[in-house]
Amino acid sequence: MAESTFPLPDLGEGLEDATILEWHVAVGDTVARNDVLVEVETTKSAVExxxxxxGRVARLGAEEGAVVRVGDPLITFEVAGAGIVGTVPTESEAPRRRVHLSPPDDD
Incomplete structure (x- = not known):
């Protein structure tokens, strides 16, 4: 398995850091995309x-009550290795034209 680290994102309006209010996950938990990970507080508001x-939570970047700067590691996941999504079609024969248009006769 590969590891992927999610840094504290830019929460807008020039904010440079946030305080960890509450973790909704723990090390070892399996999470799905869009599951709530953590609630953080900035000088403007609290955000989930x-x-x-x-993936599976490998490490938390900070404890509750700690201040984390934008771009610092927030959480690290163990994820399945990156692979190709879908397939690349192969062409066994030349593409066929669906419609053949001819200009009208000038009769």
Missing amino acids: LPSPEA
Whole structure:
């Protein structure tokens, strides 16, 4: 499994940090994309941050009550290795034209 770290995102309006109010996950938990991870507080408001991906929580970047700066690691996930999503079609024959248009006769 690969690791993926999610940093504290820019929460807007020039805010540079946030305080961890409450973790909604713990190390070892499995999360789905968009599950609520943590509630943080800025000078403007309290915000719940969703998970950007699915995986297992490997590490929390800070304890409740700690101040985290924008861009610092917030949480690290163990995720399945990156792979190709879908398939690439192969062409076994030349593409066929669906419609053949001809200009009208000038009779």
